[in-house]
Amino acid sequence: MDDEKFMAAAIDAATEGVEAGQTPFGACIVRDGEIITAAHNAVWSDTDITAHAEVQAIRAACRKLNTIDLTGCVIYSTCEPCPMCFAACHWAKISKIVFGARIADAEKAGFSELAISNEQMKTLGRSGVKIAGDFLRNECIKLFETWVGRGDNRPY
Amino acid sequence: MDDEKFMAAAIDAATEGVEAGQTPFGACIVRDGEIITAAHNAVWSDTDITAHAEVQAIRAACRKLNTIDLTGCVIYSTCEPCPMCFAACHWAKISKIVFGARIADAEKAGFSELAISNEQMKTLGRSGVKIAGDFLRNECIKLFETWVGRGDNRPY
Numbered sequence: 001m002d003d004e005k006f007m008a009a010a011i012d013a014a015t016e017g018v019e020a021g022q023t024p025f026g027a028c029i030v031r032d033g034e035i036i037t038a039a040h041n042a043v044w045s046d047t048d049i050t051a052h053a054e055v056q057a058i059r060a061a062c063r064k065l066n067t068i069d070l071t072g073c074v075i076y077s078t079c080e081p082c083p084m085c086f087a088a089c090h091w092a093k094i095s096k097i098v099f100g101a102r103i104a105d106a107e108k109a110g111f112s113e114l115a116i117s118n119e120q121m122k123t124l125g126r127s128g129v130k131i132a133g134d135f136l137r138n139e140c141i142k143l144f145e146t147w148v149g150r151g152d153n154r155p156y
Numbered sequence: 157m158d159d160e161k162f163m164a165a166a167i168d169a170a171t172e173g174v175e176a177g178q179t180p181f182g183a184c185i186v187r188d189g190e191i192i193t194a195a196h197n198a199v200w201s202d203t204d205i206t207a208h209a210e211v212q213a214i215r216a217a218c219r220k221l222n223t224i225d226l227t228g229c230v231i232y233s234t235c236e237p238c239p240m241c242f243a244a245c246h247w248a249k250i251s252k253i254v255f256g257a258r259i260a261d262a263e264k265a266g267f268s269e270l271a272i273s274n275e276q277m278k279t280l281g282r283s284g285v286k287i288a289g290d291f292l293r294n295e296c297i298k299l300f301e302t303w304v305g306r307g308d309n310r311p312y
Contacts, residue, residue, distance in 0.1 A: 116277070
């Protein structure tokens with residue numbers, strides 16, 4: 001139940017982003033059952049190619065908690081974190097990643113992904129992070145469809 | 157010769173960072189033989205675990221050039237970009253990565269790296285980025301030694 005609530009917060013953030021002309025990605029960081037922060041991708045609005053939803057959420061959580069150590073936090077992401085975002089989770093010591101759509105779904109929507117899965121990154125990097133994928137995947141894929149349907153979508 | 161000049165700018169940025177209590181990483185982004193930006197790691201000063209030197213340099217270059225597309229740019233980094241920074245270079249469409257020390261050198265200095273090399277990332281992600289490693293490696297390794305010698309070094 002709680003997982004659904006937290007992923008819903010990530011989806012809501014992504015939806016806000018899409019409505020503001022951003023790409024359809026959202027993330028939410030939770031600790032001890034409480035939402036610390038939710039953020040959407042801001043690459044276009046900030047002219048910052050690193051401003052993915054997960055990076056934005058991690059930055060905001062660091063600021064809010066005044067620490068670079070997010071041990072015990074879970075990140076809910078509407079899409080499987082790209083290798084940049086996976087590695088950002090690693091550096092932040094995030095304990096668990098829960099994601100909806102897959103990197104392949106983002107590729108289908110036009111994004112030029114480095115197609116390395118979170119499981120591959122975890123195995124190669126010997127990371128201890130827990131990963132739960134395909135959670136509310138269909139709901140998360142819908143974000144791409146809504147975004148493409150707007151006609152002003154700009155992948156990168 | 158130019159490569160040496162640009163790596164020297166990255167080393168200078170790292171040195172400034174170390175003197176300011178930051179970790180010993182610097183990066184410099186160059187286009188058409190001109191330095192666009194040089195930056196050092198700012199994880200501690202910004203309480204932002206994503207503020208690696210390469211990410212800082214990419215953000216600054218995006219702002220300065222008012223674009224998220226850094227095609228044609230070369231990044232000089234005192235240390236092999238971690239997977240987060242490698243993927244950030246990919247998203248930014250940086251054409252070439254030149255690095256000094258290796259991820260293994262950063263690990264030796266105490267950083268909890270995801271030990272996935274740039275060559276591995278490139279192969280797995282089918283990236284077209286050019287990579288030149290071990291450039292002025294000894295000079296770049298010295299940055300770690302200077303940093304460790306200060307006694308106030310905080311890896312993460």
